[in-house]
Amino acid sequence: MSDQQEHSTGGVYTVKGREFSRDSRYITTRIVAEPRPGTDDYPVEPGRYRLIAAFACPWANRAIIVRDLLGLQDVISMGNPGPTHDADSWTFDLDPGGVDPVLGIHRLKDAYEKRFPGYPRGITVPAIVDERSGEVVTNNFPQITEDLFFEWKPFHRVDAPDLWPADVRDEMEEVMHRVYTEVNNGVYRCGFAGSQEAYDAAYDRLFAALDWLEDRLATRRFLMGDAITEADVRLFTTLVRFDPVYHGHFKCNRQKLSEMPNLWGYARDLFQTPGFGENVRFDQIKQHYYIVHRDINPLGIVPKGPDLASWQSDPGRV
CATH class of the missing domain: 1.20.1050.10 (Glutathione S-transferase Yfyf (Class Pi); Chain A, domain 2)
Structure with missing residues (x-):
């Protein structure tokens, strides 16, 4: 086993001779109701974003569940990569022709590279992609679900649970x-x-x-x-x-x-x-x-x- 390994649900981890250490440096961009001046925040906008989340991945699975609990299925679209991937990227193996039908890409890496050419870390899920530009917006999985609750509140279903009491x-x-x-x-x-x-x-x-x-x-x-x-x-x-x-x-x-x-x-x-x-x-x-x-x-x-x-x-x- 090499000193560093790629794991596409969490970036680079180090294992040799010591404990597993996850690289938790994620894209810090957020999608918020009121973008903050001087930041690269994106605005909340129904129909603009696509959640890319593999059912296989526990970190992505939480975003899938929260999206459903809050009733955001018609507000944020979803694409699901297949359960296996190579060291390079998650891929859309479950879709016809292996291409995401909305983004038109074979590999999630394409959306990362479109915004960040030469993106240096793991191609992780969940990720949210801007359907207009085809660029990744964020892959910060704990922030994604928190923002789905607080920033997308006007679009929640009427009986949505209070996930952050x-x-x-x-x-x-x-x-x-x-x-x-x-x-x-x-x-x-x-x-x-x-x-x-x-x-x-x-x-x-x-x-x-x-x-x-x-x-x-x-x-x-x-x-x-x-x-x-x-x-x-x-x-x-x-x-x-x-x-x-x-x-x-x-x-x-x-x-x-x-x-x-x-x-x-x-x-x-x-x-x-x-x-x-x-x-x-x-x-x-x-x-x-x-x-x-x-x-x-x-x-x-x-x-x-x-x-x-x-x-x-x-x-x-x-």
Whole structure:
């Protein structure tokens, strides 16, 4: 394994002899209701932008879910790259001729290069592209979903959930930070550890966080109480990949998700909520990880299991 590897869901990461480290330098441009003077902000404008998001990628999956929860499907269009890609770019393998029907490109890299010739970092999803110019606007995945809530509010459906409730926002920010560092990124820290010592430490950190979440969900239906928030979206996209991918492929194998009662019930509760389960593609998830990560799975064999029918069973949450 080389000292640096490309991973198109998160840029460059370093693994040799130490723990996985994600390159989190993303395009800082935002799409906002009132562009700030002196910035390169783009204006909120229905019908102008296209969300490019692969169902296989957990970071992109959260943007897909938030777009649906807020009812922005007719306001922001969406293109979906296929589950596998090369070191160069995500590609539109699922579309006729391998071309995005709106942007007219084969590779997401084309939209990055159109705005930033010689773009030096990973071609990541999610990304939002300006349909007028064909240029990428942003790939800053945590900012994308936050802005979909705050900046696109006039275009939300009437009964859209309050994903960022003001009364718990400070605590929610702390919860989301721990979920990101210890769980969302923690599974990758296990999977791409560059030494036994790095793996052991990553494993312990991950399951300490999962134990904390298991305890937290013993006394509440969702992470912040009785209602779904952004924090739940961010945790869900990792949990839904846990048994099919992370347990075996990333060696996160102390327990399966299905063996952690509160987390398992919580995950199924979300899966069965409109906007969540219908935006999960287990076949694409498994193809992405097991085929693309040849440094971990050299033969590219995709496992047939596990049996996923239980996702539709009664979650037992109240």
